[in-house]
Amino acid sequence: MQEPQQYYANHATFELPAALKDKTVHMFTLKDDGPSEFSVVISHADVQPEEKLEQFGERLVAELRRALPRFELKSLNDRTIDGAPAIELAYSWRNEGNFMHQRQAITLTQGSKPGTIVAMMIAATCLRSFSDEWNAAFDAILDSTKLRRPLSAAPAPRVTAALPPPTLPTIFALSEPRKTLHVFANKDEAGNSSTARNIETDHWEFYDANGTRLHANAARASGGLSLLRPAGSVTLERRPEVLGPNLRERLHLAQYIQASSASVPFYSLTEVRAHLDGLAER
Template sequence: MPQLYHANYATFELPERLLDKSVHMFTLNDHGPSDFNIVISQAETQAGEQLEEFGSRLVAELGRSLPRFELRSMTNRLLGGSPAVELVYSWRKDGNFMHQRQVITLTHGAGEDSVQAILIAATCLKPFTDEWNCMFDQMLASFTLRRPLAGAVPMPIAAPAPVEHPPITNPSGLPLVFTYSERRRMLVVHPDQEHACRKTDAREVEQDAWEFYDADGEPLTASFAISNASTLWGKPSEYQLAPSGQPHAPRLRDRLDHVAVLHTTDAAPKLATVADIRQHLARAIISQTG
């Protein structure tokens, strides 16, 4: 039986065999990339799948499909009075980092006893500003769902346990840390992790302007206890470094051909040139495989 379909521009009968895969996109401009946009889409859920299960499955799929995907938070909220989950994450695209807030809720689908997910995603080319957060929050607060699930009760999402980062260990046993800025094509050699974190601006780190590598050229991830946007007077918060754990993340050896400026320290006198660093990394690879 055809479904009576309502859109902003018309009402029509949707043939029974056709699936509704419509997407609504709202941008700031007609042409070119938009600093901020909102996309509303829908997806089918699996049989018996709950909201938190759908959210976790989506996170896993995003992690597989988006380069350098990093989930910042996953929290409960309400959307139109119904339980919802909000994901905050970033990923790399065309040399830049994209930032997204995505709110998900479940509603009745078109078919009998079917359930579908409504996904509302706000995307920024740079970290969210107060203006974009406010605009998205106001839109979410105005939502009224046409087919909410009756009796749905939000389930608590367990807060992640605090992560304690042990000292960085690498086969070479050296404490050196490398930082690389793609925009500046600059590589800096630091004597240890403390020096790297102290000398690399936290605001730029949170904006993904710097990459970190251990003494063997393996990628490191910067982890903030509190984001800069949440700190008093906007002062940079402290961050720690830990092994990335992402098997497809670039290694330092992949960046060396692009280095135009090299800064080293007295702690690493044998790494005065890019050629020295290349030889150092080659020896590290041999020691790991040997």
């Protein structure tokens, strides 16, 4: 039988039997009874194995969409909490004839049990649209939050020698969820046709004509990266860091190809494969 762990609550500590799961929820309201004009709830949820912050956010949005009537996602932005990567959702839903409004920030932390990771969620709810006062109050809470068990910092990326320039201006964008390879004539066309939603929701991976991974920069709104921004807000650049497998190693994930215009030199996955194989043989 596992040993109990020391558990810290606001007013006491005690030994928690290992078999018990921590379902702690902290709730803060303006009044003791009835609906509160503004309230804050802090909770946590288990993270699936190998699940990243962005993937947890996508899963949460899907669950909210299923559970809440007339759910409307207004924005999904990236931010930090105590220096740790975080995302923030803003959304509304209908509840007993009225629309509720909520901002929710999520970050990943170490769980109370060794080797576990949980998502900490800080949610503020208003009975009406957030006023400047309540936006400022929630921002102050997030800005003052200190994580007790933050995740370890990610290792610094390995640096390689300068990459050779591509021989063609063609840009590829691979979407693994949609099993589609998009082909653009050049960087400008790719950037003007892409949105933050393509990157965050469709998981577009950009590659140059040699199949080398490109880093995508999405323009940021005042609150961070917004999935609701229009096309034309993405810029692409080559970086010396190792960002993952090249397109030749990832091409098997595509079942469809979509050419952006008549000026692109590839119209089939077979042609793309032959092009990349030819480069690998040089």
